[in-house]
Amino acid sequence: MNTSLTNTTEYMKGKTLVISGATRGIGKAILYKFAQNGVNVAFTYNKNEEEAQKIIQDVESNYKIKARAYPLNVLEPEQYIGLYEAIDKDFERVDFFISNAIIYGRSVVGGFAPFMRLKPKGLNNIYTATVLAFVVGAQEAVKRMQKVGGGNIVTLSSTGNLVYMPNYAGHGNSKNAVETIVKYAAQDLGQFNIRVNAVSGGPIDTDALRAFPDYDEVKAKVEKQSPLKRMGTPKDLAGATFFLCDNTQSGWLTGQTIVIDGGTTFV
Numbered sequence: 639m640n641t642s643l644t645n646t647t648e649y650m651k652g653k654t655l656v657i658s659g660a661t662r663g664i665g666k667a668i669l670y671k672f673a674q675n676g677v678n679v680a681f682t683y684n685k686n687e688e689e690a691q692k693i694i695q696d697v698e699s700n701y702k703i704k705a706r707a708y709p710l711n712v713l714e715p716e717q718y719i720g721l722y723e724a725i726d727k728d729f730e731r732v733d734f735f736i737s738n739a740i741i742y743g744r745s746v747v748g749g750f751a752p753f754m755r756l757k758p759k760g761l762n763n764i765y766t767a768t769v770l771a772f773v774v775g776a777q778e779a780v781k782r783m784q785k786v787g788g789g790n791i792v793t794l795s796s797t798g799n800l801v802y803m804p805n806y807a808g809h810g811n812s813k814n815a816v817e818t819i820v821k822y823a824a825q826d827l828g829q830f831n832i833r834v835n836a837v838s839g840g841p842i843d844t845d846a847l848r849a850f851p852d853y854d855e856v857k858a859k860v861e862k863q864s865p866l867k868r869m870g871t872p873k874d875l876a877g878a879t880f881f882l883c884d885n886t887q888s889g890w891l892t893g894q895t896i897v898i899d900g901g902t903t904f905v
């Protein structure tokens with residue numbers, strides 16, 4: 639990776655982002671942020687293939703970049719191996735990997751629950767989708783980044799590992815785990831000019847949060863607690879992920895978690 643470039647536009651243009659779960663919410667906002675800055679995007683969906691195709695048409699025609707979508711289930715992290723082989727056929731290089739996809743619904747039964755209703759299967763599913771998927775997705779990315787002289791890796795985390803959120807023990811402890819893996823990966827991968835970081839968000843208004851049974855209470859609490867008096871939006875996290883991938887802006891930042899919480903964790 640050429641670190642002599644000092645201009646974000648020049649640095650980003652023509653590079654490739656791989657991102658999981660970009661059909662909705664935070665992932666979609668991140669995809670648009672990169673596409674608007676001339677970055678080609680290889681992104682995954684789970685069920686929303688139709689939405690994925692709409693996104694491709696939109697960003698390719700508006701931002702003159704290349705976009706392709708691929709199916710991925712983060713409950714089976716090895717799927718990343720075949721996914722990257724497909725990406726290799728469509729794109730010349732991989733520069734950035736963002737692990738964003740999240741599971742919910744039936745697969746988190748026993749994981750998204752009060753402590754006394756936690757079950758190994760539900761907890762394991764959340765760990766698999768959050769930590770193991772990050773590991774395999776990042777390993778495959780690194781193999782490609784080494785060929786182009788470096789790259790940047792970011793995982794999404796959440797402040798549910800800093801403050802109590804009802805039912806969130808499974809997600810909260812897996813987010814802690816992925817933040818720790820980030821620090822280890824950063825140490826091991828720095829020699830390849832690869833930086834690894836996390837962006838941790840407070841409650842952001844997306845489908846994942848709207849699936850919480852206490853969504854209305856969470857929203858009201860955040861709007862009251864935040865000094866900014868509003869919920870977070872997907873765009874509020876997109877800028878930080880872009881910053882972390884931009885060597886001209888964050889070139890010596892690695893192994894860290896940037897917390898974007900609207901001021902809600904220090905109350």
Ligand SMILES: NC(=O)c1ccc[n+]([C@@H]2O[C@H](COP(=O)([O-])OP(=O)(O)OC[C@H]3O[C@@H](n4cnc5c(N)ncnc54)[C@H](OP(=O)(O)O)[C@@H]3O)[C@@H](O)[C@H]2O)c1
Pocket residue numbers: 658659660661662663664665682683684685686687710711712713737738739740741742794795796797838839840841842843844845846847
């Ligand atoms: N929302 C928050 O309050 C908040 C706060 C902090 C951090 N975060 C983190 O930000 C990330 C994105 O969350 P979000 O709120 O933006 O979620 P979201 O809007 O609900 O979007 C979830 C994405 O994940 C995909 N997905 C669902 N199940 C999947 C599976 N089994 N395998 C692969 N992909 C799957 C979905 O694809 P389909 O559309 O195809 O189903 C979708 O693209 C997560 O890591 C989350 O923990 C969220």
